[in-house]
Amino acid sequence: MQELFNIFIKSIFVDNMVFAYFLGMCSYLAVSKTVNTSAGLGIAVMFVLGITVPVDYLLNEYVLKAGALTWLSADFADVDLSFLSFILFIAIIASMVQLVEMVIEKFSPALYSSLGIFLPLIAVNCAILGGSLFMQEREYPSLAQATSFGLGSGLGFFLAIVGIAAIREKIRYSNVPGPLRGLGITFIITGLMGIAFMSFLGIKL
Amino acid sequence: MSAVKKEKEPLFSAKNRKLLTNPLNIENPITVQVLGICSALAVTAKLKPAFVMALSVIVVATFANVIISILRNGIPPRIRIIVQLVVIASLVILVDQVLKAFVYDVSKQLSVFVGLIITNCIIMGRLEAFAMGNKVWPSLLDGFGNGLGYGAILIIVGFVRELFGSGTVWGYHVIPQPVYELGYMNNGFMILPPMALIIVGVIIWIQRAKNPQLIEQK
Numbered sequence: 001m002q003e004l005f006n007i008f009i010k011s012i013f014v015d016n017m018v019f020a021y022f023l024g025m026c027s028y029l030a031v032s033k034t035v036n037t038s039a040g041l042g043i044a045v046m047f048v049l050g051i052t053v054p055v056d057y058l059l060n061e062y063v064l065k066a067g068a069l070t071w072l073s074a075d076f077a078d079v080d081l082s083f084l085s086f087i088l089f090i091a092i093i094a095s096m097v098q099l100v101e102m103v104i105e106k107f108s109p110a111l112y113s114s115l116g117i118f119l120p121l122i123a124v125n126c127a128i129l130g131g132s133l134f135m136q137e138r139e140y141p142s143l144a145q146a147t148s149f150g151l152g153s154g155l156g157f158f159l160a161i162v163g164i165a166a167i168r169e170k171i172r173y174s175n176v177p178g179p180l181r182g183l184g185i186t187f188i189i190t191g192l193m194g195i196a197f198m199s200f201l202g203i204k205l
Numbered sequence: 206m207s208a209v210k211k212e213k214e215p216l217f218s219a220k221n222r223k224l225l226t227n228p229l230n231i232e233n234p235i236t237v238q239v240l241g242i243c244s245a246l247a248v249t250a251k252l253k254p255a256f257v258m259a260l261s262v263i264v265v266a267t268f269a270n271v272i273i274s275i276l277r278n279g280i281p282p283r284i285r286i287i288v289q290l291v292v293i294a295s296l297v298i299l300v301d302q303v304l305k306a307f308v309y310d311v312s313k314q315l316s317v318f319v320g321l322i323i324t325n326c327i328i329m330g331r332l333e334a335f336a337m338g339n340k341v342w343p344s345l346l347d348g349f350g351n352g353l354g355y356g357a358i359l360i361i362v363g364f365v366r367e368l369f370g371s372g373t374v375w376g377y378h379v380i381p382q383p384v385y386e387l388g389y390m391n392n393g394f395m396i397l398p399p400m401a402l403i404i405v406g407v408i409i410w411i412q413r414a415k416n417p418q419l420i421e422q423k
Binding site (some may be wrong): 029089091126179180187188 | 236239240241242243246247286287290291294295297298301302316317320321323324325326329397398399400401402403405406407409410411412413414417419420421
């Protein structure tokens, strides 16, 4: 339990998807103009990460890893399919996003209409594929840990995008030098926020 | 006999040259189109991984553009995203295997970011915006040009961060020892992730100051 909580906190603050690894930057920059839409995207990302990371974990554990196929037959003990992981992960992500979209539309039309266009766009969000690839690289020992990593990373992305959107709403009223207006200042603010988030590095978990 | 032979467009006509040079400056994928930042910045702490990453993206962008351009009339519009993803993912797997075979240490440093070329918006973006509607040769130039534009930013950022952060370029010490003895210190801050963002911000600033048409209206 303690371990799960540690991974959760660590993936929100210390290994924040946006500030420490620059993942999901494209949608982070494109959608962060107002707080409402960015909160919608943040929730959608958290949701999808919380589903795809555990699914990809199972896929990695029982199909892709070296010797993972032994549950089928002992002959497969030295089969290593990990070079296929990119193409399978992206296929899982694309189909999961589609599935999640249909389920939400069926059971919660209100949530569906508030997430709107963001759900399908998430399939090509680097943070989602990045989450699965980090999960594979860090070799989490159990499904629960992988899930808590996925949810934590999603929450980290949510915090980051809502934070920058709030700042961008305010900065509209200030006098930014012409060439820096818009994109340039957003980059620099993100850098500064990243420095602020680095203060979490000292936390020993 | 009397039919006028249609003038063939030369390989490097003005229009085609533009496809190659525009992405380097006024249509730069990173600083103007805001595409592909995801996998760009994390690899720029040193020049060498930045260079390898740039090369990989150029290769994938060029070939993905060519392949999709060849297939463009045969892809049903409804499933084009999946087709594009499959083409890109196969190319990225090839690049990944080549990197693992020939430059293993760099491939370890790049870790997950090679895989993330798949979701790099530049490649998807150019496929959607250009290769789906253009012939093979212009698509090749477009893919190559955008790869170069991306690579140029990566290499500038990598150069600045390595020079000021570690005092080296491509792993060789360039700042002479006497300078250190005078009290100069490497700026450890440059190695940290947030600095990459700030450097790109400054590049955007310089670029827009030189090209006023790029400045965003209030």
